[in-house]
Amino acid sequence: MPPSERKTTSTPAASGGVQSLERAFDLLERMADAGGEVGLSELSSSSGLPLPTIHRLMRTLVACGYVRQQPNRRYALGPRLIRLGESASRLLGTWARPYLARLVEETGETANMALLDGDEVVYVAQVPSRHSMRMFTEVGRRVLPHSTGVGKALMAHMPDVEVRALLARTGMPAATDRTLTTPEGFLGALEITRDRGFALDDNEQEIGVRCIAVPIPDSPTAAAISVSGPAGRVTDPATEKIVPLLQDVARELSVALASNGSPTG
Known part of the structure; x- marks a missing residue:
């Protein structure tokens, strides 16, 4: 889905869905749209989510190997993907x-x-x-x-x-x-x-x-x-x-x- 068509993730999860999981996958897609590497402020601006929420989700994705943190403090898609x-x-x-x-x-x-x-x-x-x-x-x-x-x-x-x-x-x-x-x-x-x-x-x-x-x-x-x-x-x-x-x-x-x-x- 083109970035211009992607909705913000600040809305409630779809019926029966797990909101944190939906948000995590949406952030991964936004990272891919941005070329694979982004900063937290960029993700917050594009997704509409507050920085603390994004930081918590990214920490989990890093721990799982789906995202890695670069030396410049930006985040990149990880090798497990x-x-x-x-x-x-x-x-x-x-x-x-x-x-x-x-x-x-x-x-x-x-x-x-x-x-x-x-x-x-x-x-x-x-x-x-x-x-x-x-x-x-x-x-x-x-x-x-x-x-x-x-x-x-x-x-x-x-x-x-x-x-x-x-x-x-x-x-x-x-x-x-x-x-x-x-x-x-x-x-x-x-x-x-x-x-x-x-x-x-x-x-x-x-x-x-x-x-x-x-x-x-x-x-x-x-x-x-x-x-x-x-x-x-x-x-x-x-x-x-x-x-x-x-x-x-x-x-x-x-x-x-x-x-x-x-x-x-």
Whole structure:
């Protein structure tokens, strides 16, 4: 949830909820929104909670290893969250597989799911095509977003200043002679992605491979799904048929993830 949409935590807990637990998780999310490191006064300002309450919650989170206090007295997300995040990513990929399998059944091409993790795209699920010549990306593989369809889908609605900052950190190395290697070129591709409702990697990550991707709306973490295959099969006419299927599956996945239960496919 974007920081601008996050409510303050000074209201009573939802019926049946534990207020201190809700507040602790909200503070962790606010820390993530702020880049992973914040001061107590920043948390108090954004959450509406008094400093003594925040200090007590942060002390507990530090003791549990979910937050650590830096030498400069600011607080940072702690290493124990890594294990939770990795497990959640694997589970998310497991949930997505029935939806990806339907994409493979209807398009004949490989289907993937990817997340934006820091400055990189990480693939968390894949169902391969049955064709002998197919696109294959190892689950767990990390790539830079500027040369991928899922990267464009994941970043299409990020503010330009954030996109430029990410590209400055990662650089824009060329994977092929079709890779976009300037911030202006990539920002232009993101504008096209927003206008037409899907992203396209046209021989930019690997020569001979095209990838079509869409974001999962309202996902709790930035996520996208894609269909990829040889350029000779994933043609413009094929793309016109694939895009609506991708968008339908993305909406269904969004509803399943919002239900707080395992998607059934």
